[in-house]
Amino acid sequence: MIDVRQLTKRYGGTVAVDDLTFSVRPGGVTGFLGPNGAGKSTTMRMLLGLAAPTSGEGLVNGQRYAALRDPMHEVGALLDANAVHGGRSALDHLRCLALTNRIGIGRVTTVLEQVGLAGVARKRVKGFSLGMRQRLGIAAALLGDPGVLLFDEPVNGLDPDGVRWIRELLRSLGAEGRTVLVSSHLMSEMELTADRLVIVGRGRLVADTSVDELAERY
Numbered sequence: 001m002i003d004v005r006q007l008t009k010r011y012g013g014t015v016a017v018d019d020l021t022f023s024v025r026p027g028g029v030t031g032f033l034g035p036n037g038a039g040k041s042t043t044m045r046m047l048l049g050l051a052a053p054t055s056g057e058g059l060v061n062g063q064r065y066a067a068l069r070d071p072m073h074e075v076g077a078l079l080d081a082n083a084v085h086g087g088r089s090a091l092d093h094l095r096c097l098a099l100t101n102r103i104g105i106g107r108v109t110t111v112l113e114q115v116g117l118a119g120v121a122r123k124r125v126k127g128f129s130l131g132m133r134q135r136l137g138i139a140a141a142l143l144g145d146p147g148v149l150l151f152d153e154p155v156n157g158l159d160p161d162g163v164r165w166i167r168e169l170l171r172s173l174g175a176e177g178r179t180v181l182v183s184s185h186l187m188s189e190m191e192l193t194a195d196r197l198v199i200v201g202r203g204r205l206v207a208d209t210s211v212d213e214l215a216e217r218y
Ligand code: ADP
Pocket: 011, 014, 015, 016, 017, 034, 035, 036, 037, 038, 039, 040, 041, 042, 043
């Protein structure tokens, strides 16, 4: 599970995340909704140990990321699909990740099939479209078969088929009992994907509500 407790991050005069508190329990999909600049990426980066909180804490399974004994088995993340570059093949990229993280090599084939990239596994990532990079990023996130998954704006720039595919994947991961947090600035998309919404603006919590409740109120 995920626990964000009074989390704050300042960059000079900018308060990116401002005293944010929420938890996400296993099962279902939680949408992390808010306009660009609301602090969603910064929150996820802190949960992943990629940025240090100014104060407060972000915990995965009750621990700070740095204290997790087997991080890739506990939490997987898709932050920026374009971050996977290079002349290597998708297969090499995932094999290397598996080896350096002591993940059984058989998982590589499993996740490549899961994301629909088995047929292009030997092609260089350099030639991949955004949608293919997105799938590869998701394959990497799933490699350790983690119970907690963070997806930062996964549908950005995808065509309608890609958007639908990601929606179904997130819903099935949630239905398997994993803890799924997905950020987006698109209310309409989150209504279709998530059961619950944690809504943020200017780094602060605006609402924490189930999608059904929201539909009844508006
Ligand atoms: P979101 O993911 O909701 O779009 P971000 O977490 O990316 O929001 O950004 C929140 C705020 O923090 C923005 O004003 C952004 O410019 C600022 N910010 C994020 N990362 C940094 C950084 N490394 N240095 C300075 N400012 C940052």
